[in-house]
Amino acid sequence: MVIGEKRGDSLQLRAVNACLQLLPMLDGKALFTVEDLAPLAPLPGTGSLHPLQQVLVDGHASQCGFCTPGFVMSLFALYENTPACPTRDSVMEAISGNLCRCTGYRPIIDAMPAAWALPRVGIGRTAVLAALDEMAALPTLEYRIGEQCFIAPRSLAELAAARQAMPEARLVAGATDVGLWVTKQLRPIHDMIGLGAVPELKAIHRDAGTLAIGAGASLTDALAALVDFEPGWADIARRFAAPPIKNAGTLGGNLANASPIGDSMPGLIALDARVLLRRGERLRRVALEDFYTGYQQTALEPGEFIQALDLPPAPAGRLFRCWKISRRFDQDISTVCGAFALTLADGHVCDARIAFGGMAATPRRAPITEALLLGQPWKADTVGDAMAVLAEEFTPRDDLRASAAYRRHVAAKLLQRLWLEASGVPASLSGLEPQA
Numbered sequence: 001m002v003i004g005e006k007r008g009d010s011l012q013l014r015a016v017n018a019c020l021q022l023l024p025m026l027d028g029k030a031l032f033t034v035e036d037l038a039p040l041a042p043l044p045g046t047g048s049l050h051p052l053q054q055v056l057v058d059g060h061a062s063q064c065g066f067c068t069p070g071f072v073m074s075l076f077a078l079y080e081n082t083p084a085c086p087t088r089d090s091v092m093e094a095i096s097g098n099l100c101r102c103t104g105y106r107p108i109i110d111a112m113p114a115a116w117a118l119p120r121v122g123i124g125r126t127a128v129l130a131a132l133d134e135m136a137a138l139p140t141l142e143y144r145i146g147e148q149c150f151i152a153p154r155s156l157a158e159l160a161a162a163r164q165a166m167p168e169a170r171l172v173a174g175a176t177d178v179g180l181w182v183t184k185q186l187r188p189i190h191d192m193i194g195l196g197a198v199p200e201l202k203a204i205h206r207d208a209g210t211l212a213i214g215a216g217a218s219l220t221d222a223l224a225a226l227v228d229f230e231p232g233w234a235d236i237a238r239r240f241a242a243p244p245i246k247n248a249g250t251l252g253g254n255l256a257n258a259s260p261i262g263d264s265m266p267g268l269i270a271l272d273a274r275v276l277l278r279r280g281e282r283l284r285r286v287a288l289e290d291f292y293t294g295y296q297q298t299a300l301e302p303g304e305f306i307q308a309l310d311l312p313p314a315p316a317g318r319l320f321r322c323w324k325i326s327r328r329f330d331q332d333i334s335t336v337c338g339a340f341a342l343t344l345a346d347g348h349v350c351d352a353r354i355a356f357g358g359m360a361a362t363p364r365r366a367p368i369t370e371a372l373l374l375g376q377p378w379k380a381d382t383v384g385d386a387m388a389v390l391a392e393e394f395t396p397r398d399d400l401r402a403s404a405a406y407r408r409h410v411a412a413k414l415l416q417r418l419w420l421e422a423s424g425v426p427a428s429l430s431g432l433e434p435q436a
């Protein structure tokens with residue numbers, strides 16, 4: 001499905017996974033499904049299908065049809081959001097969260113330029129914006145079924161009060177984690193506080209070199225801001241889930257879910273991020289590395305929530321990279337996620353922050369390797385020594401995704417990759433191997 005929301009004076013249209021949206025999360029938003037496309041924006045002369053649907057039919061791009069509505073809506077969001085025919089790469093990126101098991105992707109990818117060759121159509125944005133304005137004037141949602149309620153505060157102050165009054169309630173931001181507890185684990189979830197209608201939580205600010213990201217900012221927006229702040233985020237921004245998940249899921253949800261393989265934490269810990277926690281009127285800041293107290297455990301107190309995340313200004317000479325290693329390129333869970341923030345001055349390492357996901361019960365720094373690097377000349381021998389230490393620093397688990405030995409090896413290899421990328425040496429000529 002595609003969700004429409006007002007951003008400034010414009011209509012923002014984004015594809016999300018229908019199966020992960022809880023009904024009350026849609027309150028106050030415009031919802032588009034395949035059924036809506038032809039009535040809203042028909043292909044001139046036919047009237048029964050949207051151009052994208054027509055070219056998918058003409059190109060035999062649907063067989064069993066199970067996946068087709070999802071593909072149509074991902075393509076529709078891209079079609080509506082781009083002023084010129086999207087490139088093949090952006091089409092592939094847009095549908096990277098949609099799986100087809102019978103047709104094959106070529107006719108689906110080809111549908112976009114084919115639709116672009118037809119007369120251009122578009123939904124009536126003014127009418128949608130007017131309807132959104134009307135809904136924004138309605139009172140705060142309190143949706144009740146039996147004993148269960150879902151409330152959706154409209155401001156930070158309302159949220160803080162609701163959270164304090166209902167500390168047992170489950171906060172729900174994008175529901176890309178919570179939704180799976182419902183659909184896959186059949187876990188009962190009682191009262192819920194939705195975060196999606198709190199505008200302050202979505203704010204992103206750059207100020208005097210710092211970056212502050214509201215906990216309710218979507219992963220799409222948060223990752224774009226992080227790449228802008230530090231281009232070394234590019235791999236994570238591309239490899240973190242797929243657009244429909246990034247459009248719904250939030251940075252705060254990723255941090256609070258506290259998965260040891262969450263992809264945002266290693267990079268943020270390496271960049272010395274702090275989370276701003278709020279309980280009622282009380283605010284406190286906690287270094288992200290101290291926020292994780294155990295496997296899926298955080299320092300959040302009852303009644304508290306994450307309001308925002310802050311990143312300090314980048315020191316001069318900082319080298320930052322963050323990489324996700326997984327079995328599949330798109331839509332996969334990290335086996336290891338490694339982040340390196342080294343500050344170099346006069347050819348020496350004067351600060352080192354290295355953090356990993358997938359290597360321990362929580363996202364964790366590598367203090368022994370950091371200490372070894374500190375003050376050392378930034379050269380191949382130093383990197384080789386540090387790789388040997390790094391390969392032994394963690395005691396990861398064997399699991400379905402990888403063996404512990406593989407994880408240790410790959411962690412060390414990521415440091416080698418940092419060295420190679422920074423020095424422009426082709427990997428095959430480096431002669432560096434971890435000693436472990």
Ligand SMILES: Cc1cc2nc3c(=O)[nH]c(=O)nc-3n(C[C@H](O)[C@H](O)[C@H](O)COP(=O)(O)OP(=O)(O)OC[C@H]3O[C@@H](n4cnc5c(N)ncnc54)[C@H](O)[C@@H]3O)c2cc1C
Pocket residue numbers: 170171172173174175176177178179180195215216219239240241242245248249250251252253254255256257261262263264304305306307331332333334
């Ligand atoms: C198909 C798929 C692919 C995925 N791929 C990735 C991936 O590549 N990398 C990755 O790291 N994750 C991935 N995820 C996991 C998920 O998308 C992220 O963890 C996401 O950031 C969760 O955000 P959310 O807003 O959806 O959280 P929700 O599901 O709404 O909430 C998650 C948890 O955080 C709590 N919470 C939410 N906001 C706050 C807050 N402000 N303060 C306190 N607690 C809060 C909730 O109560 C809940 O316990 C994937 C999930 C799916 C379904």
